[in-house]
Amino acid sequence: MILAIWLPQWPLQRLLLKSPDLQNQPVVIYQQTSRGPCVAVCSDQLVRWGVSSGMPVAEALALGRRRQSLGRGSTRNEKEPLHLELCDPVADRKSLVRLAQWCHRFSPIVGLEEESSPETLLLDVTGMDLFAGGEDAFITQVSEQFRERGLLARLGWGPTLGNAWALAHYSSDSVETEMENLPVEALRLSVKTQQILARLGLGYLRDLLSLPRAELQNVAGAILLQRLDQAMGRVSEVIRAIPSPHHFSVFWQTEHGLLQRESVEHVMQHQAADLCQLLKKRSRGALSVVCRIQCQDSVDLTFRVGLFLPCADANHLQRLLELQLESITLPAPVVSVSLYVLQDAPLVIRQRELFANRISQNEQDLAGLVDCLNSRLGTDCVLRVFLQNDAQPEKAYREEPLIEGCATKYASSVNRLPFSPLGRPLSLVTPPVKLPVTEKRNGQLPRYFSCAFQRHHVFRSWGPERIETGWWRRNGVRRDYYRVETTEGLRFWIFCCLQTGEWFLQGVFD
Template sequence: MPLPEATALGNQYDGPRRSSSKKTQFHIETHDPFEDHKTLEELAAWCHRFSPLVGLAEEEPAETLLLDVTGIASLFGGEQAMNQQIENSFLQQHLMVRIGLGETVGAAWALAHYSGLHLLELPIEALRLPPAMVEVLNRLGLECIGNLVPLPRDELKARFGAILLQRLNQALGQQAEIIPQIHAPADFTAEWTFEHPVTQQRVIHEVIKQLIERLCFSLLKQDNGSLQLSYRLTCQDSEPVTFEVGCYRPSADASHLWKLTEAQLERLVLRHPVICISICSIRYSRLSRQQKELFDDSHVRQDSPLVTSLIDRMTSRLGRQAIVRCILQSDPQPEKAYRYEPLVGGSRSSRRANSHSPFSLLDRPLHLLAKPVALKNYAVAANGSPSWFQYSSEQHTVSRHWGPERIETGWWRQRGVRRDYYRVETEEGFRFWLFRSLQDGRWFLHGAFE
C-alpha cells in the first residue's frame, strides 16, 4: 500500500482517539517485495491444513492464495463454517483476509476482490484483465461480467484478443485453470542429537558436514536444490543458536553448502554446550541444468557456476544486503536515480536492460556522497556560480564551471527538491559537483569526479 494511503488508513483508525489529542505513531518500513513473496509462500504452505492443493495466483505482485476445497467443506461443517474457520485462523495470526468461494478459480478470485453475490453482477475488472482493456470495455458500455456473456465469442476474441475470452471462460468454468501449486513443506530436515552435550568445535563441524550430506541426498532424490538453509543449534541451559545460509542458485552440492556454512560458523561464538543440531532447507527449488554450448562461448555472465559460487560465498560472509546489483531508475533526483537490489533473493523480474545513458562521460561524478555536505565557507560570483569553497579544511578556488543544471523534482514526495547543480573545476584541476538549494539558498557538495 502506498504511504499516503497507509497514512490515511492509519488516521481513519485513529479517529475515535483523536479527542484525546493523541495521534498514532506510525512505524514505517521499506517495502521488500522479496520478503513479501516469501511470507506469502510460507502462508501458502501453512494453508495445507485447509486444503491439499494450495497455490498462489499468477499476478504481479502475487497477493492471492488459491485453495482447492472441492469436496472438503463437509469436513468443516459446511462452506460457511469452513470460511469462518479459515478467517479465524488468519485472524489469530493478526492477518486480515477476504475470502471468496467460487465454482472456479476465476470466480473465487473475483468474489474475493469485489463484493457481490453473483459473478455476473461483478465489474469487468474482476476478470483479471489488463487495466487498459478494462477501460476500453467500460467505454463501450460493458461494465459488468454479465454484459459480456451474450456477446458473440468470436467477435470478442477478434476485437480484444484471446485473453478476454480465456478469462471469461475460466470464470464461467468453460475452460480449465490450473492452480500453480505451492507444495507442502517437504521434510528437507536433518537432525542430530548428541548423547552428551558437546563443546568441541571440531565435533560440531563434523556433524554439520554429515547433516548437510544427508540433506543434499534427500534434496537430490527429488531433483531439488536448496536456496536457503536454516540451522538450529540447541544448547544446554540456554536459548538455541540459529542462523541461515542463502544461495543465489539452488544447490544440492554438499561441499558448496558446507563452505557457505563454514563462513557463518567462523563468526559464531558458542558459549554453552550443544545438545542437538538440526538443519532445514526452508527454501528450495528445482535444480537448474544448463546445456553446454557446442562452441565455447567466452562471454561469461552472472549465471556462470563460478560466479554463482562467488556470490554465495560473499553473501554468506557479508550478508544478503552487501552483495547487490544496480538498477537504474528514471528519477531526475541524483540520489534516487538508482537503487540496489540483493543478488540473493532479489526478484529477477525487476532486471531492466541498461538504457542508453543521457549523460556524457563527465556529466555525472563517479562518487556521490551519501548525503550532500553543506558548505560553510564559500563565495559566489556575480553570475551566481561558486568562486571558491572550503571542503575538508582545504580551500578550492574555482577556475571553470558548467551549469547551472536545474533539477526540480519530487513534489509528489513529501520533500521535493529544487537545486541548481554546477560542475566545477578548481585551479589545480580537481573536479567537483556542487549545488545550490533553491529552497534555502545554501550550497552543498554532492560528488567528486574521481
C-alpha cells in the same frame, strides 16, 4: 469421511492476522466495481452499524463518521472512522493454499472449495480418527489447532463433500442439526436458482425432499437434484488435492555435547551431504537453508543461509554454513544440529557440452561468489544496481540486495543517459556537504570554496544545470549544479540550493 473447515470472512481474518493492531478497529475491505469502490467484507462492529456487503464505501464512511460523532458527542473528525483496505483475491487464495498445505498434518488429501473466492478447506479424513483416539477427539484436535493459530473456523463433517460443506456453513453450534432443517442455500446453488426456489416458497431441504424428483428437475434443472443428492450423502465428489510441499530436513543428536568447533563442523559436513542427497533425489535445489544448533541448558542458535541459485552441492553448502558458524560463539556443548530447507526450487541440470556456454558458467560462478559474500557480509551489503528515470542525483539509481532466487536477468528502465561520461562524478556525497562560502555573489558561482580543510580556487566551470523535482514530491529539490575545475586541476560537482541560496558539495570526480 470428509471434513469441511469454513473460515468465515477469510480476507478479513487474513488481514487481522497480518496486522494484529487492527483487531479492535472497524475495518472495511473494499473492491472496485462499476459503481466505484464497494464494501466486500467488513468487521462485525460495522455490521452492527448497518454496513453491509455491496454498499458503496462512501456510504460506509458516512455511517462510520456519524457513529463516531455520536460516540464522542462532537462533529469534529479527528481521524478516519474506518480502516480501508483494497481486496486482494490472489493473496487471499495464496494464503489459503498455504493454510491447506499446513493442514496436511491432518490428512494427506486437502483441497479448496471450487469458488472464485474460496473460504472453505476440504479434507478427506477417512480413517484419520483412529490416530487421534476417536472421531470427537480428532475434531477437537483440529479445531484447537486452528484456534491456536488465531483463526475462527467452523467445522462440518459428513460422508460426502456436499454434506460436510452444508453442515460447516449452516449447522447450529448448540444443537445437533438435521440435514432436512438446513436452508436451500446449503446446496451451493446459483443465486438465480435460489431466487426461483424462494419464489416457490421452498426455503428448506425438507420442502425439497417432500416433492417428487421429476418436478424438482422441471423447476430448476438437473443441478438441483445433483446438489441435493450430494448434500444428503448419496453422491460423492472429488477433492482437487493441493500438493504437499516437500520437506527436506536432517537431524543429528548426541547425548554428550560437542565442545570442539571442529567437531560441530564435521557434523555439519555430514548433515549438508545428507541434505543435498535428499534434494538431489527429487531434483530440487535449496534456496534457503536454516541451521539450528541446540546447546546444553536449552540454548538454541539459529542462522539462515541464502543461496543465489538452487543448489544441491554439499561442499558449497557446507562452506556457507561454516562461514556463518565462524561468526557465532558456541555458549555451551552442542547436543543437536538440524538443517532444514526453508525454500527450494527445481534444480537446473545441464549436460556438459564440449564447447560449454560461458554465460551459464558465468552465472554459476557469480552465484558462488554472491553466496559467500552474502553469508559473511549480510544480504544488504551485496547489491546490484538499476538506473532510474529521476532527475535528482540521489534517486537516479536503485540498489537491490542480491537475494536468493533472484538470479534472473534484469533490465534497467533507462535506455539513454542524459549526460556525458564526465557529466557526473564517480563519488557522490550523500547527504550533500554544505560549503562555507564567504563572498556574496547573489547566487553566482563562488570563486573560492573550502572543502575538507582545503581552500579551492575555481579555475573554470560548466553550468548551471537546473535540477528540479516535481511539486508532488514531499522533499522536492530545486538546485543549480556546476562542474568546477580548480587551479590544481581537481574537479568537483557543487550546487546552489535555490530555496536557501546555500552552496553544497554533491560529488567528487575521483
